[in-house]
Amino acid sequence: MKFDRLKEIVEDPWGTLGEMKERGKKVVGYACSYVPEELIIAAGAHPARLTGTREGIRLADGHLQSYCCSLVRGILEDGLSGRGAVLDGVVFPHTCDSIQRLSDIWRLNVKGGFHLDLVLPVKLDTDSARDYLVDVLKRFLSDLERALGVEVSEADLRASCLLTNEIRRLLHELYMIRWRRPELLAGADLHLLNRAVGIADRNLIVETLREAVADLGADGARETTKGNKNILLAGGMCSTPDIFNLVAEAGGRVVWDDFCNGGRMFLEPLRLDGDPIAAVADRFLSRVVCPCKHRGLTDRANHLKALATERGAGAVVFVHLKYCDPHAFDFPYLKAELEKTGIPSLLLEVEDPLPPGAQIRTRLEAFLEMLD
Amino acid sequence: MNARTDEKERKKIKAVKKMKEIMTFYYIDAKTASETGKKVAWITSGGPVEPLIAMDVIPVYPENHGAMIGAAKMGVELCEKAEAMGYSGDLCSYARSDIACATVNGGPIGGLPRPDMLVCCNNICGTVLKWYEIQARYFNCPLFILDTPFCHTSFSAEAKRYVRRQIDEYITFLEDVCKKPFDRDRMAEVGRLSIEGQRLWQAVLDTTINRPAPMTAFDAFFHLALIVTLRGTQQAVDYYRLLLDEMNERVREGVGAVDEEKYRLLWDNLPIWYRTKWLSDKFAAHGACLVADTYTSAWCSSLKYMNEDDFLESMAEGYTRIYLNIGVDEMARTVIAMIDKYGADGLVMHSNRSCKPYSLGQYDIRSIVERERGVPTLIIEADMCDERNFAEAQIEGRIDAFMEMMAAKGSA
């Protein structure tokens, strides 16, 4: 499969967004998958997932100490360097401590554009949290309306929910195809696609996905069986360096991932009956939590164990960004729980972009050898 | 006795003895709770302790325990143990120490008493959420989370409603775990004592407005323990009254904490527990007194939102709008107000690897403070408990250079 157009987009996200802007589209940057794209789309704007510049950090170091993840640093660099000037506004949700502070530092140093904090609840398992979440989303929508000078109708919201659901459905389908026949879609392409989903025009995404599904979907029976070297990638990072390829090169077969810009994107479609805002809220409440959120004590472990079993993964490779506290806290427990079900795991602590050198590869190879 | 030891005696804060006594009894009480039939709750340092006191539950503070571990220089050993358990060495060293300590009952007091419940308020960080989840699994005990939405620029009406509702949920939780009804009259009394304690603590801290300052931030780090652990009790009120009297007397007699106080500095972030004495001596040798800090004052920073006649009602706002749960610009304004109030000539920031919510943003606070008040800043890179992150020679060099710069500035 060739995603040439998407490749261009991913390689030059700011150029892409600039073009959209020239065509009169408002562009709203956001960090983290707890920002509801639906609301931004319904307000007539283009949601652009911020994943941070990957090289040439010069300015962000003047605002952030060394012990801050590369994602936060990269996003700030985009803002400070002026690349982010193309954004009409930014949205930071309440997730980890580092993103909280990133929001403040951005607000104080990056001028132009509106700035919204989406202070979501951290608990996602109580009635009061649900009510608060709905309140916050409603306020967010009215803030967006004011900032963008538009009025959003219920029909707008329904249309955007349909669009994002369609993306979810197609992505899920593509993941299923790849799961059955991994050779049909290279890991690098999947990674590219996952990145593009947050940047490109969402209609182009739908089109591309439809083509890909039609092309590749010649289906056939399920071929993937549980295999020792079937790998589930986990860690659900806010942005993912291309680890898919590395695993393949080391002799493993990535059958699924639980990344925030990957397999977690299409978890839980939106309910389309009833109030769209409530549907968005309920999706956040029912989707398996990010470690920055709380929904019981075993939610993530149960999810991961079930996912590994369902996808026939023989092992899990956790990928964390260095200095990412929430994911690091969950790791020992998740590892232990997986071990209980006989699934070994490996933790790779990385920066985005991946550091040069063979260290990660060597560790992966050693791990995969052990799985024989 | 020669004059020197005489002077040293005079500078010793007498209340220290009382404080040690109270803390010893407090920990004995907590550690024998299972024999006396009392319940024990582990609670975060910024957590709502008053309802626990009202329910006769003994509150225990893993963070205070973390500070003790740090001061006893046992942090490295426990942190390494946590790392062997799979926890990243970049995580908060309080959390690492405590998680490791729970499994071995180690540390200076042989571990904390087993909790009957956990109470976690995320007004200080997201770390505590993860940490308490881990302990709730480990001890298999109920966990209550008070979720206090971050106030980047404001405290919204919906956030207020949400937190207020959770206070009721908290009370129901306590009634369930303690199997007895919540006594609102007792609560009102505890609330009044809490506010009185906080006011007294603020008054103690404010005695350093005087020149020379009768105490330093290093003293405050020590005397803080009660406003954290026994807030809402008569004992805390009595103790701070005693301490305040002593400080006022020192002011009257002109007893300064530092010989020939020349410079007045403001400390930001948590103490470096395993080096408080070293740092205190180091600064004192330059005639520098750390007159105030953003850390110990956080336990009375919400007074402006509290209503002693309706504690439960005002709690929602008081617990949400604390120092760490606000935007960097509001933190900078607080720092500036403290610089003005205490007449500080410089700012010392502990850039604390353990604590991202406290540390990320410090560079911006430094710029704002320098711009608004022309006050210079020294940044010390370290960690509050994990001594492996303390480069002594380098830090010593930076302190010396900073103090020389202050001296040059003063004589210029």
Ligand code: SF4
């Ligand atoms: S991992 Fe958590 S913080 Fe990161 S993007 Fe996903 S939901 Fe957001």
Ligand code: SF4
């Ligand atoms: S990678 Fe971790 S620390 Fe960085 S923004 Fe995401 S959750 Fe926060």
Ligand code: SF4
């Ligand atoms: S030191 Fe910082 S990160 Fe650790 S518990 Fe305290 S506030 Fe949280």
